[in-house]
Amino acid sequence: MKIAILSRNARLFSTKRLVEAARVRGHSVRVLDPLRCYMRIAAGTFEIHYKGHVLRGIDAVIPRIGASITFYGTAVVRQFEMMGVFTPNGSDAILRARDKLRTLQLLAREGIDLPTTVFGDNPDDTADLLAMLGPAPHVIKLNEGAQGQGVLLAEKNSAAQGMIEAFRGLYANFLVQEFIGxxxxxxxxxxxxxxxxxxxxxxxxxxxxxxxxxxxxxxxxxxxxxxxxxxxxxxxxxxxxxxxxxxxxxxxxxxxxxxxxxxxxxxxxxxxxxxxxxxxxxxDFLARATRSDVSGSPRRRARRNT
The missing domain is CATH 3.30.470.20 (ATP-grasp fold, B domain)
Incomplete structure (x- = not known):
């Protein structure tokens, strides 16, 4: 199996471990910087070039797309998908997961429990927004933050009001959630x-x-x-x-x-x-997913698009 790992840094622990695990199992693996991948799109044909060469024969791609390159990174993943390459996490799924609000809406629709969350835009609605949530403490978090960045705890309603005003002053999208003490x-x-x-x-x-x-x-x-x-x-x-x-x-x-x-x-x-x-x-998951069936056609798994 020929695997491509989309990662900006081949020295990152996660990237190195995936390379190591693939090689131990006898697979061919290559780390590709997604920002160095560039695409040709025409009627019925899709190509990806990397540092002056056409990428061919890749069986599976593992996206390790950082939040700062979500748009371009998911475009590269989508191009691989169009070329019939298996990926465990499709471009649409990555985009869904990057948006905390969308994630919570989708989970809530399916009856999966989560901290009660409120979201609003107009400053005139802040008092009622917090009333919908209940008494403090409240957790305020950026909608696209990662690794705990942009997550604050407001011990009192007045503190929550001030933090919300600050985030709005920065034109940031944020959520407010109940605190699970x-x-x-x-x-x-x-x-x-x-x-x-x-x-x-x-x-x-x-x-x-x-x-x-x-x-x-x-x-x-x-x-x-x-x-x-x-x-x-x-x-x-x-x-x-x-x-x-x-x-x-x-x-x-x-x-x-x-x-x-x-x-x-x-x-x-x-x-x-x-x-x-x-x-x-x-x-091992990639190997199972790309294993050829009796007819010799690689088995591809469709991911739900919502």
Whole structure:
């Protein structure tokens, strides 16, 4: 199998682990900077060039698209899709997952529980917006933030009002959510591959913070999930159309709540905490998905478009 990994930096831990896992299994693998991929689009024909050469014969592509290059990166993924190349996370699924508001709307439509969320634009509606949510504390987060960036906790309604005014002054899109105090600064990262939770960890926020992201100084330990938590994580990935996903859950009095669904989850923290060869599981998934059937035609998996 010939695999392409779309990554801006071949030295990143996750990228290196995927390359290593592919080569150990005897596959050909190449890291491509998505910003160096360029495309030719004509009636019925699609080409991708990379540093002056046409890319041919690729069986599967793993997108590791950073938030800063979402538009161009997903265009490259879409071009591979048009060429019949298998990808576990399609361009539309990546775009859905990058938009926190859209993610929550899609999950809520399917009856998947999540922290109550409000969203509005006009400053005249702020008081009623917060009333819809209930009393503080409130969590205010940028709609397209990542790794805990742009996430603030307002202890009082007056603080929430001030933070909202500040975000509006920056013309930023943001969400306001209920604060789940019983989670005590911890969340669960469930790593879903091909419809199964293959690894999980519990992340704990550092003292004085409520964000459990490892990039914000959180710590991680292995965790055993309940059957409901497993089912919630798997269902969330399916709703988003992601074959590979990091689903973040909070443990609450009313059961697991989905915080976020990540289309490019990092491997370093989850592999260290769980001792699972996550990179190997991903490569094995690609091998299953691209295995030829009796007729010799590669098996492609359609992802849900919403």
């Amino acid at each position: 019983e989670a005590k600064g911890a969340d669960l990262r469930c790593f879903v591959v091909d419809g199964k939770v293959i690894a999980a960890m519990q992340r704990q926020a550092p003292e004085g913070d409520f964000r459990a992201n490892l990039h914000r100084g959180g710590t991680a330990v292995p965790v055993s999930l309940t059957a409901v938590e497993v089912a919630t994580a798997v269902r969330a990935a399916q709703v988003m159309g992601l074959g590979i996903a990091g689903v973040d859950l909070l443990r609450s009095r009313r059961g697991p709540l989905v915080l976020e669904v990540n289309s490019s989850p990092g491997l370093e923290g989850i592999e260290a905490a769980s001792a699972v060869d996550v990179a190997g599981e991903i490569i």
